Amino acid sequence: METIAIIGTGRMGSLIARKIKDKYRILxxxxxxxxxxxxxxxxxxxxxGNLEVIKDADYIILALPDRVIRDILPNINSFLKGHQIVINISTSTMKxxxxxxxxxxxxxxxxxxxGHYEEINLGEIPLIIIEETAKDEIKTKMIEIFSNIGIVLFGKEEDVEKVNTIAGEEAIKAAIxxxxxxxxxxxxxxxxxxAIRNVASGTMKAFSSGDIGPFAKRVVEELEKKNSL
Structure with a gap:
């Protein structure tokens, strides 16, 4: 069984650990x-709390905030080996x-x-974007790991930051x-x-899947007419 070290046990780190625990040895x-x-x-x-344990891992997932991930890398260098794959999942930290x-x-x-941590926990399936320029053998390994969490696609990491930022900002505006x-x-x-967590959230989900009811359809039609003027 391969070993995965997860540095950072916050929301995403813990979510990943729970999703893959049956198929990998987790540190x-x-x-x-x-x-x-x-x-x-x-x-x-x-x-x-000791970084030295990563020496025993085949893969190292950096599940850390942007401000932390840059500072910790120099500290893990002395424990890295040439065969290990280091995985950056921070939305706002580019390779x-x-x-x-x-x-x-x-x-x-x-x-x-x-994806959003809470929604994934509730059963919503996230998109997992693997860096499209990675080596084929590394892509294959990433598919094996992250297909346990969501739907895997190849793409640009910059696009993920844009999507999460725009969706997050617009959701907050809507709530306000x-x-x-x-x-x-x-x-x-x-x-x-x-109203926000149930009605608005449910309506957004229904709209995104094309499964809105008569009331929501009427609202869409009225908004489309207004925007076309």
Whole structure:
């Protein structure tokens, strides 16, 4: 069984670990030992705050925020071996920005996720974008790992940042506008969360799949008429 070290046990790191735990030996690395330990207990893996453990891994997934990932790379260099694949999943960290900070740069690959942690946990299937310029043998390995999480495609990592940013920004704008309009109508505050999390979220999902009801269809028609004027 191949071994995967996951550095960072936050939302995406823990999600990936849970999805692949039955097919790989998992090593969890995080400075938050309590969080790391709790996850390790749940999935029956090894938890540590020591980066040296990555020496035993075939693959190393960097599940870290942008501000952290750049700082940690120099610290893992002394433990890297030439056969290991280092996988960057940070949406806003591009491969080109990391090449001068890592040994064996030919084994660094970006694999990005189009999806929201909570929605994936609820069963929504994310898109997994594997860097299209990677070597074929590395692509094959990434497909084996990440097909356990979502639908795998080849593409540009920059596009993933654009998609996640635009979708996130527009969703927040929509939530703010819903709240504003409900306030203007003197709607009770306890209704707001359901309106956003249930009605708005469900309507967006239905619209994206072409499965909207009569009311939503009427709204679409009215908006299309208004925008065509």
């Amino acid at each position: 969890l690395v995080d400075k938050d030992i309590r969080r790391c330990g709790n996850l390790a207990k749940d999935i029956h893996s090894i938890a540590t 080109k920005d990391l090449l001068d900070k890592i040994n064996y740069r030919q084994n660094l690959i970006s694999v990005k996720i189009i 506008n819903i709240k504003k309009r409900l306030m203007e109508q003197n709607i009770k505050q306890e209704y707001w969360s359901i």
